[in-house]
Amino acid sequence: MVVSYKSKLKYKDYQDLTDQIRFLSLEGKIWLGEQRMLLMAVSAMAAFRREMVNTMGVERAKGFFLRLGYQSGLRDAELARKLRPHCDEIDIFLAGPQLHALKGMVKVIPIQVDIDQEAGNFYAEIEWVDSFEVEICQTELGQMDEPACWSLLGYACAYTSSFMGREIIFREISCRGCGDEKCVIVGKPAEQWEDAEEFARYFKADPIIEELYDLQSQVSSLRSSLEKQQGQYYGIGQSASYNKVCKMIDKAALGKVSVLLLGETGVGKEVVARSVHLRSERADGPFIAVNCAAIPPDLIEPELFGVEKGAFTGANQSRPGRFERANGGTIFLDEVVELTPRAQASLLRVLQEGELERVGDNRTRSVNVRIIAATNESLATAVEAGRFRADLYYRLNVFPVKIPPLRERLEDLPLLAEHFLRKFQTEYNKRTLGLSDKALELCLRYRWPGNIRELENVIERGVILTDNKETISQEALFAVFPDSEFHQASPQPSEVIDDDGQIVAGNTHSASGHWADGILNSGISLDEVEKTLMQRAMNEANQNVSGAARLLGLTRPALAYRLKKSGLLSES
Numbered sequence: 001m002v003v004s005y006k007s008k009l010k011y012k013d014y015q016d017l018t019d020q021i022r023f024l025s026l027e028g029k030i031w032l033g034e035q036r037m038l039l040m041a042v043s044a045m046a047a048f049r050r051e052m053v054n055t056m057g058v059e060r061a062k063g064f065f066l067r068l069g070y071q072s073g074l075r076d077a078e079l080a081r082k083l084r085p086h087c088d089e090i091d092i093f094l095a096g097p098q099l100h101a102l103k104g105m106v107k108v109i110p111i112q113v114d115i116d117q118e119a120g121n122f123y124a125e126i127e128w129v130d131s132f133e134v135e136i137c138q139t140e141l142g143q144m145d146e147p148a149c150w151s152l153l154g155y156a157c158a159y160t161s162s163f164m165g166r167e168i169i170f171r172e173i174s175c176r177g178c179g180d181e182k183c184v185i186v187g188k189p190a191e192q193w194e195d196a197e198e199f200a201r202y203f204k205a206d207p208i209i210e211e212l213y214d215l216q217s218q219v220s221s222l223r224s225s226l227e228k229q230q231g232q233y234y235g236i237g238q239s240a241s242y243n244k245v246c247k248m249i250d251k252a253a254l255g256k257v258s259v260l261l262l263g264e265t266g267v268g269k270e271v272v273a274r275s276v277h278l279r280s281e282r283a284d285g286p287f288i289a290v291n292c293a294a295i296p297p298d299l300i301e302p303e304l305f306g307v308e309k310g311a312f313t314g315a316n317q318s319r320p321g322r323f324e325r326a327n328g329g330t331i332f333l334d335e336v337v338e339l340t341p342r343a344q345a346s347l348l349r350v351l352q353e354g355e356l357e358r359v360g361d362n363r364t365r366s367v368n369v370r371i372i373a374a375t376n377e378s379l380a381t382a383v384e385a386g387r388f389r390a391d392l393y394y395r396l397n398v399f400p401v402k403i404p405p406l407r408e409r410l411e412d413l414p415l416l417a418e419h420f421l422r423k424f425q426t427e428y429n430k431r432t433l434g435l436s437d438k439a440l441e442l443c444l445r446y447r448w449p450g451n452i453r454e455l456e457n458v459i460e461r462g463v464i465l466t467d468n469k470e471t472i473s474q475e476a477l478f479a480v481f482p483d484s485e486f487h488q489a490s491p492q493p494s495e496v497i498d499d500d501g502q503i504v505a506g507n508t509h510s511a512s513g514h515w516a517d518g519i520l521n522s523g524i525s526l527d528e529v530e531k532t533l534m535q536r537a538m539n540e541a542n543q544n545v546s547g548a549a550r551l552l553g554l555t556r557p558a559l560a561y562r563l564k565k566s567g568l569l570s571e572s
């Protein structure tokens with residue numbers, strides 16, 4: 001039976017409540033019943049609240065304060081039941097508003113309260129006067145856009161829910177904190193509110209750290225995609241071999257098939273993969289690039305497919321893998337041959353069923369991800385060697401595209417060089433006069449083992465070393481040229497530059513012209529030359545075969561074989 005307490009809303013006296021307060025100053029404690037309390041300055045709370053709003057934003061801060069009030073409401077409901085066991089239900093209920101007032105938070109004027117504890121019905125309309133949270137808005141935060149009595153509201157929800165034994169939600173329908181005339185709240189069972197679910201979310205603590213990590217990774221992927229976008233060189237080129245690739249890529253982009261990109265290191269496989277994505281129907285979805293060789297084998301599964309909390313030591317949080325993050329978009333798996341057998345099996349499942357399971361989880365999740373794989377090693381060979389699953393290979397190899405190395409499309413080099421020049425001049429805020437003719441000629445004769453990536457590095461170096469309004473010379477580009485990497489003979493360098501940009505002694509071929517001529521003219525046979533050379537090497541290495549083999553650039557067995565053949569080493 002609903003009892004409407006419209007006319008009887010008078011507070012019982014406060015004595016039983018105030019009796020619960022004990023100031024034990026010598027012990028540094030204040031008690032309310034069995035709760036230890038704090039006497040805090042509103043201004044300190046105001047400063048704290050302002051900081052929360054500024055760092056977390058209004059929505060998150062609101063959640064924090066709602067939950068703060070909620071905890072306090074639960075405890076006071078317990079206290080009320082204990083203190084007023086034999087009272088009317090309305091007097092028990094009103095202990096909440098009274099405690100709120102006692103604590104100095106707000107003066108509560110009940111306007112209407114209907115209670116039917118048996119059927120679980122509840123309705124209340126209550127006015128709040130002099131809410132401390134409104135005062136905080138007036139002194140620290142300024143007027144809010146929406147009702148601001150957050151912790152009071154959390155308290156009312158918790159207190160009443162506990163009192164009724166079911167979920168009751170209060171909403172502040174007008175608030176002085178946002179410019180209304182009064183603060184008024186209305187409470188009723190959760191299911192009678194249309195947006196109950198949305199509101200209930202405020203009461204769930206969601207660890208911001210997770211979101212921060214997530215945002216951090218989004219920022220880094222956005223940043224790198226922005227950089228990539230700016231450094232985008234897809235489609236730059238006019239050579240027949242490259243045009244053929246572009247035509248294939250454009251076709252692949254329109255379809256849904258997996259694409260397998262083949263080609264040497266540095267030919268720009270990721271750039272091509274990204275352009276497949278950008279030209280596809282998934283262009284608005286995410287593009288996630290993963291270099292499988294860069295992730296330790298035991299981390300590759302959690303990284304790609306996600307992990308559930310507790311799956312292994314260190315898995316403190318459940319998190320989605322790259323496949324889940326790529327949902328609706330494209331994932332680019334570079335160096336796919338490096339995947340562990342288990343990761344290969346999971347990848348096959350994604351390809352076949354569009355499903356995955358996080359590590360340590362048995363829930364199956366659907367993903368809709370387009371896969372672009374790349375490798376600079378033959379997958380067929382890896383299959384033969386038993387390192388790569390044949391069924392996965394066939395799945396990936398539906399649409400293979402081979403990207404030619406730069407040396408096979410040198411006619412594209414001037415355009416690419418121009419592209420990187422513009423990029424690095426902007427980056428370093430420089431205006432050079434571009435490559436000198438000699439420098440460009442050298443570029444066109446070089447074999448570019450590192451392909452476009454190497455060209456990019458070389459141009460960057462050239463821009464760095466060249467002053468404004470000067471041309472980029474060959475020295476600025478290369479410093480010293482490793483001769484063997486050039487198509488045509490050029491003056492022999494005595495020093496070359498290694499992968500780290502260090503100058504090192506040139507290889508021994510550089511002087512080959514002189515002594516070869518001498519040998520040819522002297523009529524010494526090749527066997528003789530070999531034998532003399534081996535003897536010298538053995539002497540250098542104190543008759544140690546391994547040491548001599550190193551000097552000659554041979555393996556130990558190879559040298560041993562030759563030594564035996566020429567009689568320099570006994571058969572034993």
Ligand SMILES: [Zn+2]
Binds near residue numbers: 134148172177182184
């Ligand atoms: Zn208010």
